[in-house]
Amino acid sequence: xxxxxxxxxxxxxxxxxxxxxxxxxxxxxxxxxxxxxxxxxxxxxxxxxxxxxxxxxxxxxxxxxxxxxxxxxxxxxxxxxxxxxxxxxxxxxxxxxxxxxxxxxxxxxxxxxxxxxxxxxxxxxxxxxxxxxxxxxxxxxxxxxxxxxxxxxxxxxxxxxxxxxxxxxxxxxxxxxxxxxxxxxxxxxxxxxxxxxxxxxxxxxxxxxxxxxxxxxxxxxxxxxxxxxxxxxxxxxxx
Ligand SMILES: Nc1ncnc2c1ncn2[C@@H]1O[C@H](COP(=O)(O)OP(=O)(O)O)[C@@H](O)[C@H]1O
Ligand SMILES: [Mg+2]
Numbered sequence: 001x002x003x004x005x006x007x008x009x010x011x012x013x014x015x016x017x018x019x020x021x022x023x024x025x026x027x028x029x030x031x032x033x034x035x036x037x038x039x040x041x042x043x044x045x046x047x048x049x050x051x052x053x054x055x056x057x058x059x060x061x062x063x064x065x066x067x068x069x070x071x072x073x074x075x076x077x078x079x080x081x082x083x084x085x086x087x088x089x090x091x092x093x094x095x096x097x098x099x100x101x102x103x104x105x106x107x108x109x110x111x112x113x114x115x116x117x118x119x120x121x122x123x124x125x126x127x128x129x130x131x132x133x134x135x136x137x138x139x140x141x142x143x144x145x146x147x148x149x150x151x152x153x154x155x156x157x158x159x160x161x162x163x164x165x166x167x168x169x170x171x172x173x174x175x176x177x178x179x180x181x182x183x184x185x186x187x188x189x190x191x192x193x194x195x196x197x198x199x200x201x202x203x204x205x206x207x208x209x210x211x212x213x214x215x216x217x218x219x220x221x222x223x224x225x226x227x228x229x230x231x232x233x234x235x236x237x238x239x
Contacts, residue, residue, distance in 0.1 A: 001074045002209040005083045005100035007093055009116040013106045014136035016043040017175050018201075019084035023057065024184035025202040032079040036061045036069055038096055039086040050182035063092035070099045080209075094127060102130045102209050108137045109153035109168075121162055132208060133157055134201060135168040140193070167200040 006019040019035060026033035036059045037044040048058045061069050066083065073081045083096045097103050103124045107117035117133045124131035135154070139147040150168060157164040169175075170193065178188040185194040 001070075001078050001081060002102070003070060003081045003083065003100045004205060004209065005085055005093075005096040005103045006106060007085045007096065007103055007120055008106045008113070009087055009090075009093075009120060010107070010113050011087045013108055013113055013116075014169070014175075015039075015087075015106050016047070016084050017179070018104065018106050018134060018136060018169070019082050020044055020047055020179070021175075021184045021186070021198045022202050022205065023080075023082045025186055025198050026080050026082075026206070027057070028184075028186055029202070031206070032077060033057075034059060034073060034078050034081055036066065036081060036083045038063060038066060038083050038092070041086065044084045047179045047182060063095035066095050066099050080206075090123070094123065097124055097127050097129050100129055102132060102205065104165075104205065105131060105133045106136050107133055107153075109135055109139075109149045114153060114156060117157075118160065118162065130163075130208070132163045132165055132205070134165045137171040138168040140170045140172070165201055165204050167197055167204060169197050169201065170194070 004022070006015045006022070008015050016039070023033050023035040034057055035044055035048070038061050040062070042060065045058060045060055048054050051057065059069060070081060083100065085093050085096045103120070105117040105120040105124070107113040121131040121133065135150065138150045138153075141147065141150075154164060154168075172185075172194045174185050174188055174192060174194045178185045181188070185192065185198055189195055
């Protein structure tokens with residue numbers, strides 16, 4: 001079994017959106033995936049409770065119960081456990097990091113979200129785990145031209161040698177309308193752009209989880225990397 005923790009210190013970055021859509025994308029692709037809602041806000045539960053299979057897809061949990069839940073899922077033949085985490089407290093998020101094979105730090109392409117993602121990756125690495133940053137709520141490209149905020153976010157993260165998923169999720173209304181119907185964007189509009197993004201992000205995450213094409217990571221105490229991170233992030237405008 002592989003375990004993915006979806007995290008961000010910033011509320012509203014899109015943890016629940018990414019966690020739910022990745023879980024449902026995995027299931028569409030035949031992976032036995034379940035979602036653990038470890039956020040006391042219970043947003044993932046709110047979205048998924050209306051589904052027939054909710055009881056077999058969704059677990060309400062807490063940081064303290066994550067280890068036991070992970071073992072139970074493993075025994076139960078789950079192939080992928082995705083954990084939706086709260087923005088805080090850090091100790092609770094750390095429990096999710098500890099049981100995860102990969103931690104996905106979700107960030108909007110803004111200065112503050114990227115700064116939070118950089119800190120998250122440092123925590124992930126301190127705990128000896130693998131991290132990956134996924135950009136979410138990016139403005140869509142227009143006529144094939146990438147908006148400057150997105151270009152700068154990718155540039156800054158790569159310049160800082162931080163591992164970033166090559167596919168960015170865009171800001172699209174379907175992410176919101178899908179949740180109102182307890183569905184994923186793939187279920188709402190399978191041929192749409194959002195569905196393609198989620199599918200690509202899932203593919204990338206799945207390959208990382210299974211050790212294929214893992215991006216090189218810098219170490220947590222890499223001072224040069226930290227300097228680069230600051231220099232790079234200075235290029236990212238707030239949006
Ligand atoms: N890619 C996106 N496009 C449009 N709306 C989004 C997107 N990602 C998240 N949202 C919306 O932003 C809000 C916060 O997202 P949520 O997933 O709850 O964030 P978090 O779990 O990090 O607090 C929700 O209303 C959600 O529908
Ligand atoms: Mg949430």
